[in-house]
Amino acid sequence: MEKRTDWYEHPAYYEAIFGTDTVREVDFLEALSARHGTGGSLWLEPACGAGRLVAEAAKRGKKVVGYDISDAMLAHSRKRLTPAQRRRVKLSQSRMEEFFVPSLEGKVDVAHNLVSTFRYLDSEAAALAHLKGTRRLLKPDGLYVLGFHLTDYARTAPEHERWVGRVGEDAVVCNTHEGLPERRARRSPMRNRLRVTGPGKDWLIETTWNFRTYSGPQAQKLFRDAGLDVVAVYDFDYDLAAPVARGSLRLDRVFVLKPSKGSTRRRAATGARKKARAKKA
Numbered sequence: 001m002e003k004r005t006d007w008y009e010h011p012a013y014y015e016a017i018f019g020t021d022t023v024r025e026v027d028f029l030e031a032l033s034a035r036h037g038t039g040g041s042l043w044l045e046p047a048c049g050a051g052r053l054v055a056e057a058a059k060r061g062k063k064v065v066g067y068d069i070s071d072a073m074l075a076h077s078r079k080r081l082t083p084a085q086r087r088r089v090k091l092s093q094s095r096m097e098e099f100f101v102p103s104l105e106g107k108v109d110v111a112h113n114l115v116s117t118f119r120y121l122d123s124e125a126a127a128l129a130h131l132k133g134t135r136r137l138l139k140p141d142g143l144y145v146l147g148f149h150l151t152d153y154a155r156t157a158p159e160h161e162r163w164v165g166r167v168g169e170d171a172v173v174c175n176t177h178e179g180l181p182e183r184r185a186r187r188s189p190m191r192n193r194l195r196v197t198g199p200g201k202d203w204l205i206e207t208t209w210n211f212r213t214y215s216g217p218q219a220q221k222l223f224r225d226a227g228l229d230v231v232a233v234y235d236f237d238y239d240l241a242a243p244v245a246r247g248s249l250r251l252d253r254v255f256v257l258k259p260s261k262g263s264t265r266r267r268a269a270t271g272a273r274k275k276a277r278a279k280k281a
């Protein structure tokens, strides 16, 4: 068995496991935008990975801006696009804590980040910088759709999930462990093992990292601090007819966030002041 590290250096195997819900996710995003947002066509995907959602959105005629920290994932994203899709897509290397493009300010209809990637941001400052930066890019009625698992700090046993997939002749078995949350440090230790077996191949790709933890109130406070209102909450079933009921014990959440009216009024006032100063000068 050959040992390797970092699943994001192996986008095809990563997507064999996590790419299976792509069409349903984009259906859900379109439906959310029609119900809660603008229904418009400029979409942004922070940490877009190997580009499965970028490609599906572009196929449906959206203009898509995507960015990711990983070169290998971005290269895979670019390769999968048809020439027509490429004309509608802009991809770049950037970090969630830093991404900001002035020409996109106030223009984005839907930003989305569905599969817990937000939890890579390992401090309150980093999470806040990301949310504020993304909020500034949204139209006043634009949405940031953010999916991640909340943490039950009282949990006493580690969690384990197992999936299987295929890439051509290779079989992929994926095991993810989330260890016990550390309440004070606000993190959970994570380990992912991808076992890939096929003709002449027996790989174990093991990745370890920490995910930041959020209780419901911790998430709500962060959104408030970032100037984002929660307009609806769903779960990973992506069912528009079944928003999360008050008091639900499920921890998988899809938060539908919108710039709070105060934050967009402040932005408009700053813009007007800047224009007035420019006129005077």
Ligand SMILES: C[S@@+](CC[C@H](N)C(=O)[O-])C[C@H]1O[C@@H](n2cnc3c(N)ncnc32)[C@H](O)[C@@H]1O
Pocket: 008, 018, 045, 046, 047, 048, 049, 050, 051, 052, 053, 067, 068, 069, 070, 073, 094, 095, 096, 097, 113, 114, 115, 117, 120, 121
């Ligand atoms: C779980 S994948 C999700 C990819 C894609 N959004 C999807 O749904 O298929 C997480 C991605 O986050 C990227 N990533 C991790 N930390 C990041 C950061 N601080 N800024 C930007 N990208 C980051 C990784 O390179 C990886 O491609």
